[in-house]
Amino acid sequence: MAARFKMSNKGVGQLLRSEMVRAEMVRRAEVIKSAAEAIAPVGGPGDPHPGHYKSSFSVTSTLRGGRRRDRATATVTNSSYYARWVEYGTEKVPAHHVLLRAAQAGGR
Template sequence: MGARYKPNRKGVGLLLQSPMIATEMLRRAEVIRGVAVAISPVGGAGDPHPGAYRAAWEATVVQRRVGRTSKPRAVGIVRNPSYYARWVEYGTERVHAHHVLLRAAQAGGR
């Protein structure tokens, strides 16, 4: 007969809210941010703000409700607050999509 494991749901919930998990989520977010910075496009000679998109990347960790749970969990967030970040990520009719955040998330976060 095999061993059985019955998780303590309250204990798991407390673990997911712990500073230890928050630290790990921030570490993973920083790895993704680092990859995003490395692969971010930099404007050419005609760009009035070359490198501004690359310099704007941020990584944070917050406590947020995730899924169907009523308890907050540590969540790592990577974002670029540039007003044109959406256009760099998804492209426009004139500019091809760079998918910087998608590619960074696929490469990093481990």
């Protein structure tokens, strides 16, 4: 005879806010950060800030993330002022999609 399982919404909420889940989210974010750093473009000889974009990735985490602020999350960001243009491109510069490609390749 199989045992019955009854889910507890309170218990699921506690699990989603647990340090264990936060630690796993941070681990995955660090993998994505490493992948992003590996594929980040570095400017050529005329670039006044070569390597600035590549060195500007960081990971943050919280136990109060998500749309409802009810779960552990970790986020990879780039603090370079031109990170948006590197990611999405401009009319003169092609999009590199660094974080998109890093997330697709790495967060496992």
